[in-house]
Amino acid sequence: MHTFPTECTSTHEDSDTGECRVILVGTWPALRGEGTVPDGAAQITRCAERDELGSIVYATGAGWILAGQDLDDGDVQRTIAKARAVREGIRLAILGQSRDWRRCERWMRRGCRVYLEDTINLRRGVAAIRASQTLEVNVMDRIFFEVLRERATGPAPHLTRRERDVLELLRRGMRNREIAGALFVTENTVEYHMRHLLSKFSARNRLEVVERATALGLA
Structure with missing residues (x-):
């Protein structure tokens, strides 16, 4: 001892x-x-x-x-x-x-x-x-x-800088129009990034995007 x-x-x-x-x-x-x-x-x-x-x-x-x-x-x-x-x-x-x-x-x-x-x-x-x-x-x-x-949860997807920006505002509960205003882009641009986020997280809706991103430590 x-x-x-x-x-x-x-x-x-x-x-x-x-x-x-x-x-x-x-x-x-x-x-x-x-x-x-x-x-x-x-x-x-x-x-x-x-x-x-x-x-x-x-x-x-x-x-x-x-x-x-x-x-x-x-x-x-x-x-x-x-x-x-x-x-x-x-x-x-x-x-x-x-x-x-x-x-x-x-x-x-x-x-x-x-x-x-x-x-x-x-x-x-x-x-x-x-x-x-x-x-x-x-x-x-x-x-x-x-x-x-x-x-x-599966491997964490790679997100572009803009997708991370959209994800962060989405996590705060903002809608597309509010996100567009905060990022000084059009709603169509936000919808484009949203489609990519839904696909990358294999999510059915905005809530699942946030939940899965949180589980992976990305939000």
């Missing part, structure tokens, strides 16, 4: 103190080297021997298990079960490979609170875990979110 230097250790749970205590099981490339936690933002304790996990959870009062990049699903399952036998409410964060979006989706459905790409640096990784703890939200690394979003 090795604890990287941070603020003092106590047995209070994270949620009571606002501190962030993490037990790393497995490896995280970002912790090779000095392993200094930025700005004392978290205490990270490495669990080298998994048989010691229960005693480490008890001794540190950790609120998080971070499953390293070398743990397979069975390892993760056994690790979190052992940790929760000591502290029922301990949360799970996982480091995974960017191409394995299926695993990300599977573990987020199983109750994983934070899923990050295994190449993430120390500062961003700690910030993600702290954000989840402070805001009580689930955090998924953007690279996984983008793949899942594309699978759900």
Whole structure:
């Protein structure tokens, strides 16, 4: 067991103190080297021997298990079960490979609170875990979110600058005449761009254009 230097250790749970205590099981490339936690933002304790996990959870009062990049699903399952036998409410964060979006989706459905790409640096990784703890939200690394979003909605279409302008005004609820006035073009020109937007988003009406553009992060 090795604890990287941070603020003092106590047995209070994270949620009571606002501190962030993490037990790393497995490896995280970002912790090779000095392993200094930025700005004392978290205490990270490495669990080298998994048989010691229960005693480490008890001794540190950790609120998080971070499953390293070398743990397979069975390892993760056994690790979190052992940790929760000591502290029922301990949360799970996982480091995974960017191409394995299926695993990300599977573990987020199983109750994983934070899923990050295994190449993430120390500062961003700690910030993600702290954000989840402070805001009580689930955090998924953007690279996984983008793949899942594309699978759900299809690839984002390429829009011209004028189509983006029309889309933005459409999102604000403007009608064609109002859009034409705002862009200093004719209504026929707006209708031309609208036809292209309907086609590119495979939408039946203006509302679907906005909904699909929003889902793809384009509006």
